[in-house]
Amino acid sequence: MHLYQNQSLKIYNSLSGEKETFIPLHPGAVGMYVCGPTVYSNVHLGNCRTFISFDLVYRYLKHLGFKVRYVRNITDVGHIEDDADEGEDKIAKKARLEKLEPMEIVQQYSVDFHQILELFNNLPPGIEPTATGHIIEQIETVKQIIDNGYGYESNGSVYFDVVKFNKTHNYGQLSGRNLDDMLSNSRELSGQEEKRNPADFALWKKAEPVHIMRWPSPWGDGFPGWHLECTAMSTKYLGNHFDIHGGGMDLKFPHHECEIAQNEAATGHSPVNYWMHANMLTLNGKKMSKSTGNNILPREIFTGNNTVLSKAFSPSVARFFMLQAHYRSVLDFSNDAIVAAEKGYNRLMEAIDSLGNIVAGTTSTIDVSVWKQHCYDAMNDDFNSPILIAHLFEGVKYANLLKDSKETLTPADLEVLAKTLNTFVFDVLGLRNEAGEDSSNEKLDGVVNMLITMRNEARANKDFALSDQIRIKLADLGIELKDTREGTTFTVN
Structure with a gap:
């Protein structure tokens, strides 16, 4: 029997504005x-929070026993400067500035994105499609929308007719916006003369002669609209109707609103049952921004090479910090907040490490089965990680009481406590026990430095046989010594 048969999961649906029982x-x-990154720069911390939030969702669904097909795209067509219909392609702009091919930019920042998420211990999605790899599917979707009467060609570009669509559908259903208000508040942009209405959005854009990223289409050389790629790729791998669509809160409008419209115009029905949106991350109480300097990159947290934090913090501590807030809440990142998170993280790991040394008793003075269900209840309530963490610290308290012989558990109940803590901390929250890793590294450093000292003494005594033997034996273990004028250093291969 799978766990999901005994657990009732509720998800906050952005479409209804209510928590709904999840029925796949x-x-x-x-x-x-889940909408992935546009790979034209290093992934920033706010994006990482979104991807960590949906990694938590993915992990918990898998833990419950669901077979999950998780699709997260890579946007490798830069689209436009402000993600509207005008401006300069982000990737092409970066390529021009750095004198590189657009696909070199895409590769460089795709690699960075994957490395950072791996450091955060995110599980990779099952499918990671790219926009440039699905141009044919996007063109076919545009054809469907035109055939159904909701798209029109204008000067080599194709636009979605929002006003006509809204006569029979509800454009604004996800974001709660009113089309008449949107039309009256529309600002004048260059290229608007191509559109029937200011609110119409691009399905396919004509490529100007200077535009590097371009593909042939029935309407001439061009590139797909930003919203189109997610419609084409989500339906290709999940079907015209699927369970969950996620992304950052900033994507609710226009991106996700336009996705719903495209799907309904192409297929005749709404694509998704549960829309989920992760909230933003602020820094010292203000919006993160590269232009104002109120910004920090993940690697800068891990190395300590920044002006915001007092020291370096490990990826698991940063991940734990983010999971201490509910994914739908705004979270403020600061030095004090992550210092406090590190203390909590260390307490959690110390308690887990101590469980292996606790001796079971003949009776149980703690009801661990009730505590275990509380952990599930927290996650079943729209993936409420802060409440889960509060219950896990109850488990930490139990572990400390058992260690001090102030409470007892039978072998079976002790196993339930240990297994539940390990499952939720490592499998569901996705943390690593880096405290234990740091301890092991310190011991390795100590042993190698002791052998370097012995080798230096052997060389001073002209015992070159022993000196060489130490170096060779360490090399066999993957530890390479390097002699310099300043002394001997080592690297672990």
């Missing part, structure tokens, strides 16, 4: 699509 379209299987 196909029993035991979940289709989930």
Whole structure:
């Protein structure tokens, strides 16, 4: 029997504005699509929070026993400067500035994105499609929308007719916006003369002669609209109707609103049952921004090379800090907040490490089965990680009481406590026990430095046989010594 058969999961649905009991379209299987990054710069911390939030969702669904198809795209067509229909392609702009091919920019920042998420211990999605790899599917979707009467060609570009669509559908259903208000508040932009209405958005854009990223289409050389790629890729891998679509709160409008409209115009029905949106991350109470300097990159946290924090913090501590807030809440990142998170993280790891040394008793003075269900109840309530963490610290308290012989557990109950803590900390929250890793590294450093001292003494005594033997034996273990004028250093291969 799978766990999901005994647990009732509720998800806050942005479409209804309510928590709804999660019932997948196909029993035991979940289709989930999350909007991925536009790879024209290093992934910033706010994006990481979104991807960590949906990694938590993915991990918990898998833990419950669901078979999850998790699709997260890579936007490798830069689209436009402000993600509207005008301006300069972000990737092409970066390529021009750095004198590189656009696909070199894409590769460089895709690698960075994957490395950072791996450091955060995110599980990779099952499918990671790219926009440039699905141009044919996007063109076919545009054709469908035109054939159904909701798209029109204008001067080599194709636009979505929002006003016509809204006569039979509800454009604004996700974001709660009113089309008449949107039309009256529309600002004048260059290229608006191509559109029937200011609110119409691009399905396909004509490529000007200087535009580097371009593909042939029935309407001439061009490139796909920003919203189109997610519609084409989500439906290709999850079908026209699937369970969960996620992304940052900033994508609710226009991106996700336009996705719904495109799907309904192409297929005749709404694409997604549960829309989920992760909230933003601020820094010292203000919006993160590169232009104002109120910004910090993940690597700068891990190395300590920044002007915001007092020292370096490990990826697991940064991840734990983010999971201490609910994914739908605004979270403020500061030195004091992550210092406090590190203390909590260390307490958690110390308690887990101590459980292996606790001797079971003949009776149980703690009801761990009730505590265990509380952990599930927290996650079943729209993936409420801060409440889960509060219950895990109850488990830490139990571990400390057992260690001090102030409470007892039978072998079976002790196993439940240990297994539940390990499951939720490592499998569901996705933390690593880096405290233990640091301790092991310190011991390794100590042993190698002791052998370097012995080798230096052997060389001073002209015992070159022993000196060489130490160097060779360490090399066999993957530890390479390097002699310099300042002394001997080592690297672990």
